[in-house]
Amino acid sequence: MTEILNTSSRHFDAKFRETLRDLVLWRRDVRRFRRDPVEPCLIHSLIELASHAPSVGHCQPWRFVLVESAARRAAVRESFGRANAKAAESYGDQERERYIKLKLEGLEDAPVHLAVFADETTQAGNGLGRQTMPETLRYSVVAAVQTFWLAARAEGLGVGWISILEPKIVRQMLDVSEAWTLVAYLCVGRPAEEHLDPELERYGWQQRLDVERTIFKR
Amino acid sequence: MTEILNTSSRHFDAKFRETLRDLVLWRRDVRRFRRDPVEPCLIHSLIELASHAPSVGHCQPWRFVLVESAARRAAVRESFGRANAKAAESYGDQERERYIKLKLEGLEDAPVHLAVFADETTQAGNGLGRQTMPETLRYSVVAAVQTFWLAARAEGLGVGWISILEPKIVRQMLDVSEAWTLVAYLCVGRPAEEHLDPELERYGWQQRLDVERTIFKR
Numbered sequence: 001m002t003e004i005l006n007t008s009s010r011h012f013d014a015k016f017r018e019t020l021r022d023l024v025l026w027r028r029d030v031r032r033f034r035r036d037p038v039e040p041c042l043i044h045s046l047i048e049l050a051s052h053a054p055s056v057g058h059c060q061p062w063r064f065v066l067v068e069s070a071a072r073r074a075a076v077r078e079s080f081g082r083a084n085a086k087a088a089e090s091y092g093d094q095e096r097e098r099y100i101k102l103k104l105e106g107l108e109d110a111p112v113h114l115a116v117f118a119d120e121t122t123q124a125g126n127g128l129g130r131q132t133m134p135e136t137l138r139y140s141v142v143a144a145v146q147t148f149w150l151a152a153r154a155e156g157l158g159v160g161w162i163s164i165l166e167p168k169i170v171r172q173m174l175d176v177s178e179a180w181t182l183v184a185y186l187c188v189g190r191p192a193e194e195h196l197d198p199e200l201e202r203y204g205w206q207q208r209l210d211v212e213r214t215i216f217k218r
Numbered sequence: 219m220t221e222i223l224n225t226s227s228r229h230f231d232a233k234f235r236e237t238l239r240d241l242v243l244w245r246r247d248v249r250r251f252r253r254d255p256v257e258p259c260l261i262h263s264l265i266e267l268a269s270h271a272p273s274v275g276h277c278q279p280w281r282f283v284l285v286e287s288a289a290r291r292a293a294v295r296e297s298f299g300r301a302n303a304k305a306a307e308s309y310g311d312q313e314r315e316r317y318i319k320l321k322l323e324g325l326e327d328a329p330v331h332l333a334v335f336a337d338e339t340t341q342a343g344n345g346l347g348r349q350t351m352p353e354t355l356r357y358s359v360v361a362a363v364q365t366f367w368l369a370a371r372a373e374g375l376g377v378g379w380i381s382i383l384e385p386k387i388v389r390q391m392l393d394v395s396e397a398w399t400l401v402a403y404l405c406v407g408r409p410a411e412e413h414l415d416p417e418l419e420r421y422g423w424q425q426r427l428d429v430e431r432t433i434f435k436r
Contacts, residue, residue, distance in 0.1 A: 049239060145361070164350060
């Protein structure tokens with residue numbers, strides 16, 4: 001088996017690489033969704049693909065929770081409301097005025113809510129690779145989220161990642177193990193608009209940095 | 219500008235989606251590299267693309283450090299040696315024997331060493347989105363790493379993520395700001411072998427989990 005795999009390979013051509021670049025550039029954090037449902041088998045296939053993300057020690061710590069209950073979704077929206085009001089208070093008058101005008105989530109309209117957790121107590125991987133950097137367990141889950149995001153965009157779906165939430169309260173509301181850490185709460189659905197530029201650039205909150213200023217040599 | 223972008227879009231076809239799936243499946247954590255150099259402009263273009271990953275509040279906290287100094291590379295290998303010896307000690311006899319046979323890094327041969335940090339004190343994004351979940355700053359850097367990894371694989375390059383390191387010591391050895399957190403230390407180069415299955419599966423350390431057991435409904 002190993003021999004066969006050693007001699008096989010997979011080449012990706014220039015056209016694919018160019019389209020992959022477009023995919024990365026056209027991925028957006030979406031906050032405006034159409035309400036039409038998304039086929040469950042499509043979400044399932046995206047989760048299956050995301051499960052091929054790298055994970056420390058191959059521990060595959062991602063746990064995907066499809067939030068379908070209207071009551072639980074309402075509780076998540078309430079958590080956002082509290083966290084967002086508190087965040088708004090933290091800004092000075094001028095900034096607060098700009099902050100509250102931003103649309104930061106699409107929890108009301110998104111047909112799919114997907115909470116993604118890290119199972120901190122998984123035995124898979126037998127601890128390999130995470131003795132000095134245990135945070136790589138949660139980082140593995142982020143790699144799965146970004147893989148899901150890109151693959152979803154290729155299917156014409158938009159994804160929005162809501163971090164303005166109370167993570168422990170959301171975990172309790174979703175009735176999952178205390179050993180699970182909320183990594184990402186995702187809204188998924190067909191976007192109402194498509195943009196090449198991030199919303200926070202379009203509304204003047206934060207511009208793109210010059211990449212040269214983020215590269216260093218040692 | 220906004221109007222033009224609102225009406226434009228980007229469609230990805232079935233052939234691209236199929237090849238994207240292959241890309242995700244053929245991405246590997248590579249520990250066996252050929253020593254031929256990689257064109258610096260290729261690495262630069264991959265970093266530029268990775269900078270289009272999502273980031274909380276569009277804060278773009280990633281800082282990429284190309285480690286070129288032989289002395290610094292040697293110091294990183296020494297850090298791996300210490301962390302790996304300590305990790306090996308933590309296992310019982312049988313497991314330790316299996317652990318020490320695994321090849322967990324390609325620090326010696328990889329032509330490119332790329333340390334990726336999160337700038338914890340960046341003013342970009344003005345704190346948006348990270349008051350209740352400040353860890354999303356580091357998560358943004360992971361999204362950039364996974365984007366880099368997939369794009370690198372499409373170029374025929376292999377990437378290996380080393381987490382068996384002493385993160386604070388590596389940060390000091392690379393002489394970067396104390397406000398930067400080491401998120402990932404990457405080896406990059408042309409792989410000596412290509413595989414569809416992860417090394418830790420091939421050597422019997424950890425098998426792939428049944429994805430159905432990672433999906434829940436609430």
